[in-house]
Amino acid sequence: MTLHRAPGSIDAALARIAGQLEGGWAGVGRAVGKSESMARAWGHPGRREQIPMDDAIALDLAFQAAGGIGAPIFETYALQLDLACINRFADRAALGVHLASVIKESAEAESAMLSAILPDAGPAETRRALRELDEALVAMGTARALLNNMKSDATDSPQIPP
Template identity: 30%
Template sequence: MTLVRPPNTWAQAATKVSDMIGWPTFAGIVRRGERAVQYWGQPNCKTVPTIEQALLLDAAYRAAGGSDAPFLDTFAALLDVQVKRDAACLSELANDSAAFVREAGDLGAALFLATRPGASPRDHNRALVEAQQVETALGAIMRRLPSFLQFGAGSLSGNIGGTQ
């Protein structure tokens, strides 16, 4: 059965290189067993070659007649996706921040009206509504900010951005 390998994935890059140089040569270059490197060509594989191994594999692919660099191309495509995702997250954080500042300004104005002599119950209710809107806007920021934090020293360390 032929496995579907989406473009710009490590599995597709591994398969493309192996089609050019063969799995035995591929395995020899990275000093791994043939079955281990064949697993890299499966879309559900959780491991990938190191950067140094990918460099060696792209060089071998080129030496065998390939005109591109499958691992480099995959890295570039995945980097582009990540950068766009991060930019989208930053944009959403900016939108959340603008909403918070706008609501905080409305609250400030409502509080001045509510504290003046002779303020009506309507003025106090307006201030309460504005305070609730500030709380909602602040909540959106507080939910988004953790996606920008760096946790631990693993593969996700330094990951910025998150879900939109």
């Protein structure tokens, strides 16, 4: 029976190595001094066994020694790390992009409020100050929501109450 291994998984990387090494899964086991059944367990998506780091390095090297191009386990690990970083820090990046809007709207609100308190200010300056203040509050509300939803700190500290 053919196992379906997710692309970008360690299981798929191990299957790629098994396909390159002489003897397949038995060759994977021999390359690291383990049994074929242990090698198959590492490469089976439904099993709990995990390949130790030193064996992963040895298998990437064995893959290259057998004429393979690249380092399947390392490449998979690097891809998974990149995806995890993107996922973990996406909220921070979004907040960073939004920060320019917060700064702009806050500065415009401050400027309009200063104009509204000048001796010659009238109702138009007050309306402008209120409009700019509302825009700043909307920008800050969005920033607050982004901060509350930051995935990277979800386990580090409690959320800020609304």
